[in-house]
Amino acid sequence: MRLSTLFTKTTKDAPKDELSLNARILIQAGFIDKLTAGVYTYLPLGLRVLKKIENIIREEMNRAGGQEVLMPVLSPKKNWETTGRWENFSALFKLYGVDNKEYALNPTHEEIVVPLAQKHVLSYKDLPVYIYQIQNKFRREKRAKSGILRGLEFMMKDMYSFHANEEDLDRFYKEMQKAYFKIFKRCGLLDKTYLTFASGGSFSKYSHEYQTITLAGEDEIYICQDCQIAINKEIADELKNKCPSCESKNLKMEKAIEVGNIFKLATNFSDPFGYQYIDETGKKKPVWMGCYGIGLGRVMGTIAEVCHDDRGIIWPKEVAPFTVHLIQVAAKDAEENNKIKLTAEKVYKDLRENSIEVIFDDRDEGTGAGEKFADADLIGCPIRLVVSERSLDQDSVEVKKRGEEKKELIKIKQVLSLKS
């Protein structure tokens, strides 16, 4: 990608009507655009990050045995009446079709996935099965806030697991705990993310959330200093402020944002749909379920909140929009300048031919070096390469990592070693 043709631009000033850091920095750097409160466009740079997060999640869900589907965004009122959530789910967006037929914009998909599984998963031989999708969800939030951390429309991975009994649900639930930690590790959030006991709502005693420590968070969690498990404030009292895992009372309060959650649904959704399977003896038994969510945009916003400095974003390697930000710095001498351009073009070509993702700041007229460096810092790719008169004197390009001050020269021929 060439910066000269990228249709979005960075701005010198952050938007005045955003206070939340993730929105300010992501808008300023040209990753997202706000359409209206709680509704954002993902621009080319932002979409690349979102897709990186999406693919990490997809890989880990597939590794855990998940099968990906794409369910509809619209669903008929009937399904929601079956579970009672047409009335009880306050954040449900409702709309009308022809003949005043009523629909919901799905905020979650239990009402859709259960009837779906019911058609195909009939026998103990079909269980367990894990179905997931990555798709936009809609919630009629009373108040959208905190940039992309709480929107009315947001991308979410939701997996639903189906089991023959509670023991098998428990087994898979633990597997998902591990898979989620892998995801947050690859997204660069592991050292600030805690498995957190949270309310199980009306369905089960507890659920688990993955909470990432940041002042931008809406939740307060108590982190056990002995076993590193956390407790959401909402259930701290009932646990008598003791760690449910190791009984320790050595807890530390932190503000945090919920980046994922896992939840044992038990038979609370299979029951209203009358969803049962046939066991080995030919008897009907209830299907046990779990659900497992991650908000992709929320992960992206959380990374922006956690990984930045006063110059811009510092993307973790696996989610960066590009690995390399290549800059050409013009020289006075026309001949020298031409040489710089040709060299930069060659480096750009070599990197791409070797599948190293690179954004190339090939702008020349009117764009000074300072502006290019400022943009590189703001956009926040992990490696900055500079081709300039200074570097060419050494037959080299300059390498600097985002977030570090150290600069070094490497020979042009060795640029491809950046791959490792």
Added chain:
RNA sequence: CGGGGCGUGGUAUAGUGGUAUUACGCACGCUUCGGGUGCGUGUAAUCCGGGUUCGAUUCCCGGCGCCCCGACCA
């Protein structure tokens, strides 16, 4: 849904009861080239409706929008 704050070019801002300042951006020309370079020319704005007034972007009322706090968040 309750409370508060704010609405001026694409972005960020100044100011005013007599149509509007500056910077960035954008267009053109020159300049500069390792941290948002400098100069010139051009482009572009008072959220909507009503009221007061000779005249409202400014004052008043209503609406809408955005942000923040709270409530809410199966």
